[in-house]
Amino acid sequence: MTSDRDEILQAVSSAVLAVTRHLSVREVLQVIVRSAQRLLDARYAALGVPDEDGSFAEFVAEGITDKQWDAIGPLPRQHGMLGAMLRDGDPVRLPDLRTDPRFEWWPKAHPVMKDFLGVPIRDGEEVLGIIFLANKRTPGGFTQADQELLTLFAAHAAIALTNARLYESGRELAMLEERNRMARELHDAVTQKLFSLRLTAQAASAMLDKAPDKAALELDRVQRLAGEALSELRAVIVELRPAELDRHGLAETLRKHVRLLDRLHPSEVTFVCEELPPVGAAVEVAVLRVAQEALHNALRHSEGATVSVCLAYEDGRLALTVRDDGTGFEQEESRGLGLVSMRDRAESVGGVMTVESVPGSGTTVRMEVGV
Numbered sequence: 001m002t003s004d005r006d007e008i009l010q011a012v013s014s015a016v017l018a019v020t021r022h023l024s025v026r027e028v029l030q031v032i033v034r035s036a037q038r039l040l041d042a043r044y045a046a047l048g049v050p051d052e053d054g055s056f057a058e059f060v061a062e063g064i065t066d067k068q069w070d071a072i073g074p075l076p077r078q079h080g081m082l083g084a085m086l087r088d089g090d091p092v093r094l095p096d097l098r099t100d101p102r103f104e105w106w107p108k109a110h111p112v113m114k115d116f117l118g119v120p121i122r123d124g125e126e127v128l129g130i131i132f133l134a135n136k137r138t139p140g141g142f143t144q145a146d147q148e149l150l151t152l153f154a155a156h157a158a159i160a161l162t163n164a165r166l167y168e169s170g171r172e173l174a175m176l177e178e179r180n181r182m183a184r185e186l187h188d189a190v191t192q193k194l195f196s197l198r199l200t201a202q203a204a205s206a207m208l209d210k211a212p213d214k215a216a217l218e219l220d221r222v223q224r225l226a227g228e229a230l231s232e233l234r235a236v237i238v239e240l241r242p243a244e245l246d247r248h249g250l251a252e253t254l255r256k257h258v259r260l261l262d263r264l265h266p267s268e269v270t271f272v273c274e275e276l277p278p279v280g281a282a283v284e285v286a287v288l289r290v291a292q293e294a295l296h297n298a299l300r301h302s303e304g305a306t307v308s309v310c311l312a313y314e315d316g317r318l319a320l321t322v323r324d325d326g327t328g329f330e331q332e333e334s335r336g337l338g339l340v341s342m343r344d345r346a347e348s349v350g351g352v353m354t355v356e357s358v359p360g361s362g363t364t365v366r367m368e369v370g371v
Contacts, residue, residue, distance in 0.1 A: 025161070026248060029060045032131065032157045037062045039153065040146050042133035044113060047121075049129040049161075050086055054078050055263070058129075064111065070272055071109035074259050080104035081118070085130045091119040093147050097134065115141035119154045121161060128161055197225045250284045251276060251311060254291055258309055265299050267324075273311040279318060279371050286349045287311075287320050287367060290342045294322035294365040302326025302363060313371075320367040328357045342367075 029047050037045035046061035059075050078086055084102045085092055097103055097116040106113075118132030131154055136142050204218035244253040251273045258271040279287075291309060298307045304326030312319045339355060342365070346353035351369030 026058055026060065026252070028160055029058055030062075032160065033060050033062050036131055036133060036150060036153055036157075040117070040133055040142070040150060041137045042117075043135035043137055044111065045131070045133050047129055047131045048076070048082060050078055050127075066273065068109060068111070070270060072107045073109075074262050081116075082130065085118050085120060085132075086127055089120045089122065089127050091117075091147055091151060092132075093117050093142055093144075095141050117142040117146060117150060119147070119151050121154045121158045123158050123162055128158055131157065197222055200225065245281075245284050245288065250279055250287060254288060254309065254311065257292065258295070261295060261299060261307075267299060267304055268306045269295070269299070269309070270306070271309045271311075274313060276311065276313050276318065277371055280349075283318065283349045283351075283369055283371060286345045286351065287318065287369070289345050290353065290365070290367050291320055291322060293342050297365075298322060298324040298326065298363065302328075304362060314368075316370060317368045318371045322365045323362065325362045328359045328361050328363055330357075330359060 029049070033045045033047045036042075036047075042063075044061065044063040046059065048056045049058040051057035055077050056075050061069075064072075076082055081092065081097065081100065081102050081104075094100055094116045096114050098114070113134035115136055116132065116134050117136075118130055120127045121129045121131055131150070133142065133150070136146075200218050200222050204215045204222065207215035207218065244256070247253075248256065255271050255273065258269050262269040295307065295309065298304060302324040304324035307322070307324045310319075310321040310323075312321075339353075343353045346367045346369065349369055351367055353365065353367045355363065355365050357363040
């Protein structure tokens with residue numbers, strides 16, 4: 001048991017160091033799950049942090065590929081064994097999860113789990129989450145010693161998770177203060193630019209008949225000031241990127257957004273993402289906003305049964321594809337769908353956006369940008 005305790009301390013140390021390396025809460029959860037999986041030699045490991053809506057604010061797992069996740073579908077709800085563990089706050093160790101009356105069902109693509117060990121992650125009386133393991137690789141299933149080891153690990157994991165939350169809250173507060181400062185600077189800078197634009201335009205108008213050459217010079221100045229104001233706005237918009245991108249990155253932010261929409265709408269909304277290279281901040285914001293606008297259009301207007309989102313890296317370019325099987329539309333009827341705004345966003349980072357739609361055959365929105 002001494003060697004196990006030493007290994008547990010090393011695993012917990014990794015989780016705590018993850019906080020000091022300024023990783024997000026989700027990354028700390030991943031460190032915890034991987035450590036528990038390795039420590040107890042389990043094929044599957046997962047950790048869920050509940051939200052207030054009957055689902056999970058965070059849910060990370062090891063042993064399940066992205067492709068399997070996409071086939072499984074939305075995040076689990078707080079029902080069955082997971083719900084019972086959150087309500088009761090007690091450890092659960094079973095030789096076969098499927099025979100327990102608290103077990104309900106799995107989605108069709110869910111891997112079969114037999115022997116099961118789960119414990120709550122507590123902060124005093126509050127259950128911060130649950131960590132569970134399934135299918136121990138060593139024959140015989142999980143033992144009482146395994147349960148004691150995972151319980152000890154969970155107690156230390158609670159400290160790492162609490163610290164990560166505190167760090168992330170502090171970082172978000174600092175970001176909010178910085179954004180407020182930038183908003184004030186933006187207001188001052190753009191107000192000054194727009195005031196100068198107005199005065200210059202008025203001067204040009206007054207000179208137009210009597211001094212057209214001077215009016216032309218003033219109009220050139222109007223164009224230059226407008227360009228400067230636009231550049232400042234774009235620069236600040238990049239800085240004011242959604243906080244989710246800082247916490248999770250583009251792929252995971254979009255994945256969470258798609259899962260939420262899938263729960264809220266009758267259409268089936270799916271997400272597929274290939275391995276991506278590092279993506280610049282401006283490109284992340286542009287791709288996310290185009291995806292959100294395209295999803296909004298598909299769910300509001302297409303009347304389709306399915307909407308799919310795909311992120312891929314092809315020949316040095318990041319490609320976003322949002323496709324629905326809905327009613328489609330004629331290109332000249334596309335006003336009000338935000339297509340101009342989406343094209344502007346794509347072009348602002350050197351990308352291109354195309355739309356293919358035929359009445360009765362659905363719509364495909366595609367954005368490509370070099371990274």
